[in-house]
Amino acid sequence: MLRHRSRCFAMRAQFQRWCALATVSAAMALAAPAQAQIKIGFQAPLTGPAATDGVSARIAAEIARDKINAGGGVLDQKIELVTYDDQAKTEEAVFTANKLIGQDGVKFAVSGSYSASGRAAAPIFQRAGVPFISAYGVHPDITRAGNYCFRGVHLGPPQGRAGAKFVSDNLKLKRVSIITMDNDYGQATFEGFKSVLDQFGIKVAGEYTYSLKDRQFGSIVASVKRDDPEVIYITGYFFTAAPLVSQLRSAGIRAPIVGSQAFDAEKLIQIAGPAVEGVYIVGGLNRDRDAPELKQYLAEFQKRAGYAGENVGATVYSAVRLMADATSRAGTLDPAKVRDALAATHNFPHLAGELVSFNALREINMPMNVNVVKDGSFRHYAWIDDLKLLAPPTE
Amino acid sequence: MSAYATSVLAIMGINIMLAVSLNMITGFCGQFSLGHAAFYGAGAYGAAFFAAAGAPLPLALAAGIIVAGLLGLVVGFAALRLRADFLAVTTIGVSFLFVGFVRKQPWLGAEMGISRIPASGLGSEGNTLLIIACALVTVVASLYVDRSWMGFAFRAVGDDEETARTIAIPVSRYKLVAFTLGTAIAGLAGGLYAYFTQFIVPDSFGFILSVALMAMVVIGGTGSTLGVVAAAILLTLLPEIFRFINEYRLLIFGGLLVLVMRFAPGGLAGLAQALALRLRKS
Amino acid sequence: MYYVDLAFNGLVFGCMYALMAVGLTLVYGLLRILHIAHAAVYAFGAYVAVIVANATGGIVFGVIAAMAAAAVLGIVIYRFLYEPLLSYPPYIPMIASIGLLVFMEDGFRIAFGEQGLTFARNPYPTQLHEFLGLTVNTVQIAIVIAATVCLLLLASFTTRTRIGIGWRATVSDPRIAESFGVDAIKVRHLNFAIGSALAGLAGALIGLLNNFVEPTMGFVVSYKALAIIVVGGLGSLRGTLIASLALGLVESYGTIFVGRFLDRDAIAFLFLIAVLIARPRGLAGIKAA
Numbered sequence: 001m002l003r004h005r006s007r008c009f010a011m012r013a014q015f016q017r018w019c020a021l022a023t024v025s026a027a028m029a030l031a032a033p034a035q036a037q038i039k040i041g042f043q044a045p046l047t048g049p050a051a052t053d054g055v056s057a058r059i060a061a062e063i064a065r066d067k068i069n070a071g072g073g074v075l076d077q078k079i080e081l082v083t084y085d086d087q088a089k090t091e092e093a094v095f096t097a098n099k100l101i102g103q104d105g106v107k108f109a110v111s112g113s114y115s116a117s118g119r120a121a122a123p124i125f126q127r128a129g130v131p132f133i134s135a136y137g138v139h140p141d142i143t144r145a146g147n148y149c150f151r152g153v154h155l156g157p158p159q160g161r162a163g164a165k166f167v168s169d170n171l172k173l174k175r176v177s178i179i180t181m182d183n184d185y186g187q188a189t190f191e192g193f194k195s196v197l198d199q200f201g202i203k204v205a206g207e208y209t210y211s212l213k214d215r216q217f218g219s220i221v222a223s224v225k226r227d228d229p230e231v232i233y234i235t236g237y238f239f240t241a242a243p244l245v246s247q248l249r250s251a252g253i254r255a256p257i258v259g260s261q262a263f264d265a266e267k268l269i270q271i272a273g274p275a276v277e278g279v280y281i282v283g284g285l286n287r288d289r290d291a292p293e294l295k296q297y298l299a300e301f302q303k304r305a306g307y308a309g310e311n312v313g314a315t316v317y318s319a320v321r322l323m324a325d326a327t328s329r330a331g332t333l334d335p336a337k338v339r340d341a342l343a344a345t346h347n348f349p350h351l352a353g354e355l356v357s358f359n360a361l362r363e364i365n366m367p368m369n370v371n372v373v374k375d376g377s378f379r380h381y382a383w384i385d386d387l388k389l390l391a392p393p394t395e
Numbered sequence: 396m397s398a399y400a401t402s403v404l405a406i407m408g409i410n411i412m413l414a415v416s417l418n419m420i421t422g423f424c425g426q427f428s429l430g431h432a433a434f435y436g437a438g439a440y441g442a443a444f445f446a447a448a449g450a451p452l453p454l455a456l457a458a459g460i461i462v463a464g465l466l467g468l469v470v471g472f473a474a475l476r477l478r479a480d481f482l483a484v485t486t487i488g489v490s491f492l493f494v495g496f497v498r499k500q501p502w503l504g505a506e507m508g509i510s511r512i513p514a515s516g517l518g519s520e521g522n523t524l525l526i527i528a529c530a531l532v533t534v535v536a537s538l539y540v541d542r543s544w545m546g547f548a549f550r551a552v553g554d555d556e557e558t559a560r561t562i563a564i565p566v567s568r569y570k571l572v573a574f575t576l577g578t579a580i581a582g583l584a585g586g587l588y589a590y591f592t593q594f595i596v597p598d599s600f601g602f603i604l605s606v607a608l609m610a611m612v613v614i615g616g617t618g619s620t621l622g623v624v625a626a627a628i629l630l631t632l633l634p635e636i637f638r639f640i641n642e643y644r645l646l647i648f649g650g651l652l653v654l655v656m657r658f659a660p661g662g663l664a665g666l667a668q669a670l671a672l673r674l675r676k677s
Numbered sequence: 678m679y680y681v682d683l684a685f686n687g688l689v690f691g692c693m694y695a696l697m698a699v700g701l702t703l704v705y706g707l708l709r710i711l712h713i714a715h716a717a718v719y720a721f722g723a724y725v726a727v728i729v730a731n732a733t734g735g736i737v738f739g740v741i742a743a744m745a746a747a748a749v750l751g752i753v754i755y756r757f758l759y760e761p762l763l764s765y766p767p768y769i770p771m772i773a774s775i776g777l778l779v780f781m782e783d784g785f786r787i788a789f790g791e792q793g794l795t796f797a798r799n800p801y802p803t804q805l806h807e808f809l810g811l812t813v814n815t816v817q818i819a820i821v822i823a824a825t826v827c828l829l830l831l832a833s834f835t836t837r838t839r840i841g842i843g844w845r846a847t848v849s850d851p852r853i854a855e856s857f858g859v860d861a862i863k864v865r866h867l868n869f870a871i872g873s874a875l876a877g878l879a880g881a882l883i884g885l886l887n888n889f890v891e892p893t894m895g896f897v898v899s900y901k902a903l904a905i906i907v908v909g910g911l912g913s914l915r916g917t918l919i920a921s922l923a924l925g926l927v928e929s930y931g932t933i934f935v936g937r938f939l940d941r942d943a944i945a946f947l948f949l950i951a952v953l954i955a956r957p958r959g960l961a962g963i964k965a966a
Contacts, residue, residue, distance in 0.1 A: 052791050085641045091402075091599075094402050218682075218689065221686075239793070476954065485950055489946075643783070646784060649782075652772060660765050
């Protein structure tokens, strides 16, 4: 047994020493030199399980910043990105949001992170009156946090509905097996898909879910084989989609496969190779669009990242550009006016297509692209432009 | 006080509560639990569920405590039948079972979590004050238990069960008390966390957090309340202070664990004690 | 046919788990330490395999290199981490082990990128074979064969060779074994080398199967392997094998039928906890002294 008194005394001395060290370090870390004028706060999961997307997001945001500054900045001022790693965790999102507002004094913020951190950060930015765009986070309550919160990507349910329409109207197939990733994004997309089954006359042959961490899908593959569907609809990220599609094809299943937006990464093709030929991706980035800004972005992203740009990066780039554009249109740095300019956005050249407008809940009205994997790359296949079908909720 | 400092203090208070309560189970009573995050999560979900349904703050927090304590009791019973290594792995299982179960329940928000937790009514500074107060009470309680007869019994059970039995200590009962007490406190921390973020998701309460909490206990010095408090404060503040090396955060954390275990297995408390001894000699 | 399909999948899983779990159970049997860093050895094997294979153009070189490198790593971990901590309560080396796993995984991420690595020329996962009505690929067959061969070799090694028998003796009772002239240190090194080599092999094979090696690949398997050795009865090779296969099958069937209520990990651990409550000493019922 330890002696309490002496231990307490020594502990206190030890603790005081740590406090002193902490204070000095904090002072050093906070004494940053003052620089460019307009600060845009940026959160991304630079480490942790979402790091693959976080790093893409950061690079994309930096490309946007550099492009804006090269063009003279906004209202004759350069913009500066204040970037924090939120590790895709709620409390880190809270800390970093508070830091951005309180210590860095940002006037505008973009989240290049997943749903949970976007959802945690949104109310904080709302309370502080900081216009906030969630580039690709799909939690429905992000925009419900308040009228300063915008979203730059389609929610899960519209993506699911678009998937159903594509299966039924474009592919003209009716019997589907659905394989869903069991996170919020997968779940929401799946619900969207299911909500319009009757409308499109689609029958479900089987429904399966898998975890983000799974790489082996033997049971699901065997089950789908037994279902013998006409088409398979899958939600997933490249690191789950690649093995899953590979294994489906290895089992001799020839049915067309329709994947969700998050399939859209070069690594998918690298890992799965010929197995992903012919896979459709609803919500993928249309790299074939004849838009110079898109081509410039893709070239620059490839140069900086060492891998090809995908949807995540594109949405983040566009979110930063949109924020700058709204500020220009507002003609002032007053956050309230910028917010209004954002809400009034009309036909903005988003990298993924034309951002027609924001609805009453600040969700995007925008057509959705469908890619197909052909000869080892993503090619544009079709547009889903039924904006009514894609319409996000208004409250 | 800035919103940032308020939020960091809040999490620090919660971490202190979690680490100290884990220390009661593992440090005092020798029951190695790598599932503490599950009880924290149970408390968070319990409180969040009731809060979202309209319950006032005290009721919701109480719900969290009860849910966590009950879960702790159940796990404690299971623990009675198991030896140390089996217990460690079983508690890992508890951690995974909790997340794996919660994320599939639509009535608990499934993957989206519980999102519209109403404000506590205290404001964010008030929340932090409440958390700090609870943390202080926890620390004081832990110190008291440590010096009390119950603490003695805990240690006896933790050090050598067979011998404890021979001096008429009802081993099973004390094990259960330790588990329930520790998990109830974790449940309270969970409820407070739910009000702090007003949004909880299953992934926040997974195995990785259990490991981080155990790391706090071990780095602080298993069994030493103040050591554990110091470690909790340190491991909360350091990542914030050293944000510029955030890229290597896990590397440093892992390396720290290895180094502490390898060279100072008694943790901060052990180091402090060795230092005190040396000071006294000179 | 469907159920046979599921069963075969369970078998492949089980073989993979067995290759991992054997190393863990060997270490536990000898030192009573839960060697969680074993998962880092597994991931390390996978990385070595993909790097060597891509550099030399030979996948077999990669696999052999993986086994050799893993064996060395295992011994290094023993020498520098566990040996000095043997006199402490077992949770100390266990925490150190966890720390090492976290450290190494982040090391892999920093060194090789969070996007992971792929094999440059790996035709095996898409090479299909018809077999008793099942469609299987080359890597799956390789896993089953590798696991069977290695385990048979291990079994005959421990029962038929002098070193092997000396090793078993050391596991049962170190002091008596030493008095019979068995070198305890050599036995420990051998123990770690063999267990780690098998983990390295498992890592390489899984890397081939998925055509993908990622920094956190070890994490997923680590706690499952722990569950297996506990269910199998800590220290018992036979129990570990049974538990590996059992878990493989439970997961394979469980995710289909129970997947709506619990995710995969929860199913695995539910199985574990159920077994432990029914038989607190594990499947093999061995008393781990």
